[in-house]
Amino acid sequence: MTSKTMRRRLHHGDVDGKKNDHFVAAADLDDLKEPLLGTSDDYKPNHLQVQKLEDILYDKKRKQRLHWTFLFSNIISEWAQWLARVVLGSGSFLARVLTLPSTIGSGPTNKFLPPSLTPLQESRLRSLQKRLKVPFDGSCLEHQDALRQLWRSAYPNRELPGLKSEAWKDMGWQGNDPSTDFRGGGFISLENLIFFAHTYPEAFQNLLNKKEGNRAEWEYPFAVAGINISFMLVQMLDIQSGLPTSLSGVRFLQFLSNDESAFDELYCVAFKLMDAHWLARRASYMEFNEVIKSTRTQLERELAIEDATSVKDLPAYNLLR
Structure with a gap:
């Protein structure tokens, strides 16, 4: 059986003779509690030991160093905020420069005080949040053109199909109409795919x-996986509205000040990292949700690296090269 044939069987949802006529939409994956591609009570992993990709990229020494770095950073942060308030006043420009985000509480679920944004950071964050609010509209000519652009980038030597065609399943859409798969991802998830295709072909x-x-034997569908990665990043970075209060979100604002395309760049890294985890776990169809979770965990660790100032500084960025 060819890989193309296997992908076609996956798109139709025929697994071991059992019909699964729909996949779980990205909008239904709140907190990633349910698998992307359905459920099966009979499914059991065939392997007992899983090689974790983070074990390759991180060692104990680096984790310990990062832990102490966070403790030291929090002390410096509190000192800087006190100095800014007492000496310079909270409204001055220098006060905003010296005031660093500080943690509330302790442990892995720390919340951070919203940082003061530079005008550039604020402008870029608002622009990104505006993109996040745009739903995909299959009747919009701009969105239709974007779908065609994605096809041409993916299959430059193939004839462009109609907006409703069985050919779209070859890219990993659930059915013959890709517009039905954007409920959770919005238009930005299509923009992410196009950016990936153009920037890292x-x-x-x-x-x-x-x-x-x-x-x-049963692979994840490429396009639907891409939509869910966009959704996962929005959750992780806490950037839907207002200022992010998660460590990953606060660190992402620093990346955004250095690169307007930081979200799209991080998307490319996340997609490649997800696939690397997929291969390292020897995962299949029903394990996609677990792979997404482990991908998010590693991204959060890498975003916490203090000397990283852009997406290209992240260790996982090397996977794109």
Whole structure:
């Protein structure tokens, strides 16, 4: 059986002779509690030991150093805020420069006081939040053109199909109409895919066509996975509205000040990292949700690296090269 044939069977949801006529939409994956691709009480992993990719990229020494770095940073943060309030006044420009985000509470679920934004950070954050509010509209000519642009980038040597065609299933859409898959991701998830295709074409093609690694018999559908990665990043960064209060969100604001395309760049890293976790776990169809969770965990760790000032400083960015 060819890989293309196997992907077609997956799109139709025929797994071991059992019909699964729909997948779980990204909007239903609040807190990633349910698998992307359905459920099965009979499914059992075939392997007992899973190689975690983070074990390759992180060692104990680095984790310990990061822990002490956070403690030291919090002390400096409190001192800086006190100095800014007492000496300079909270409204001055220098006060905003010296005031760093500080944690509330302790442990892995820390919330951070919203940081003071530079005008550039505020402008770029508002622009990103505006993008997040745009739903995909299949009747909008701009959105239709974006879908066609994605097809041309994915399959430059194939004829462009109609907006409703069985050919779209080859890209990993659930049915013959891609517009029905955007309920949770919105238009930005399509923009993310297009950005990936244009900025890192080789990595994009490798993921689209599943060229790397020992693949499972039942693979994740590429396009639907991409939508869920966009959704996961929005949750992780806490950027839907207002100022983020998570560590990842606060760190992301620093990246955004250095690169207007930081969200799209992080999306490309997240997609490639997800696939690397997929291969390392030897995952298949029903394990996609667990792979997304482990991908998010590693991204949160990498965003916490103090000397990283852009997405390209993250260790996982090397996977795109």
